[in-house]
Amino acid sequence: xxxxxxxxxxxxxxxxxxxxxxxxxxxxxxxxxxxxxxxxxxxxxxxxxxxxxxxxxxxxxxxxxxxxxxxxxxxxxxxxxxxxxxxxxxxxxxxxxxxxxxxxxxxxxxxxxxxxxxxxxxxxxxxxxxxxxxxxxxxxxxxxxxxxxxxxxxxxxxxxxxxxxxxxxxxxxxxxxxxxxxxxx
Numbered sequence: 001x002x003x004x005x006x007x008x009x010x011x012x013x014x015x016x017x018x019x020x021x022x023x024x025x026x027x028x029x030x031x032x033x034x035x036x037x038x039x040x041x042x043x044x045x046x047x048x049x050x051x052x053x054x055x056x057x058x059x060x061x062x063x064x065x066x067x068x069x070x071x072x073x074x075x076x077x078x079x080x081x082x083x084x085x086x087x088x089x090x091x092x093x094x095x096x097x098x099x100x101x102x103x104x105x106x107x108x109x110x111x112x113x114x115x116x117x118x119x120x121x122x123x124x125x126x127x128x129x130x131x132x133x134x135x136x137x138x139x140x141x142x143x144x145x146x147x148x149x150x151x152x153x154x155x156x157x158x159x160x161x162x163x164x165x166x167x168x169x170x171x172x173x174x175x176x177x178x179x180x181x182x183x184x185x
Contacts, residue, residue: 001051001058004076009048012075015083017046019065035064059123062086069127086126101159102166113165113172121161131157137164144168 001009025031032039037060044050045061053061062069067083074080100107100114107114117137124132134145134152144164152160 001053001073001076004051006048008076009051011048011081012072013046013048015075015081016061016065016067019067019083020046023066031064037061037064056123059126063123063126087128087130100162102162106166107162110162110165110169113168114162117164117168118161121157 020028020031023031025034028039028042031037032042041057041061042064045053058072059069062072063086065083066086068086071080071082071084075083100110102110120137121132124130124136129136134148137148138144144167147167148160148164152163155163
């Protein structure tokens with residue numbers, strides 16, 4: 001949104017405030033807690049205070065307000081005057097109707113990778129990609145994209161997220177990376 005007209009940023013903020021109210025959140029604290037979004041980000045976007053959001057941040061904002069990313073960009077960059085509601089997406093860190101296809105201990109070990117991958121899956125679903133390709137899911141990780149589209153394609157979407165998380169955890173174990181930010185843990 002860098003370089004967007006200030007009046008368009010303010011209009012987006014007004015529309016997002018109205019959308020938050022329509023979702024049943026009159027007050028920001030309840031909204032940020034329920035939607036797992038940063039309070040300052042909500043204040044900045046709703047009041048049009050900045051234009052330096054990253055693409056993943058804008059995806060998170062769209063998901064929190066249950067609107068499409070595309071309609072947000074249309075408000076900012078064209079003469080659009082409304083936001084389009086997004087299809088309902090599952091909670092951010094839960095795959096739809098799937099329990100981990102592994103022991104609880106192994107699932108706990110895979111959880112950091114699962115959370116990261118599932119967040120990407122949910123963001124893509126909010127933009128309409130409910131059955132994303134490997135290239136959409138992992139644009140910077142061709143091996144993961146290949147596994148997602150290959151053997152992973154036999155699994156439902158939630159189990160596929162666990163499958164890739166397990167592969168990533170195993171690779172990290174071989175490389176001495178626990179996924180916790182502590183090398184060798």
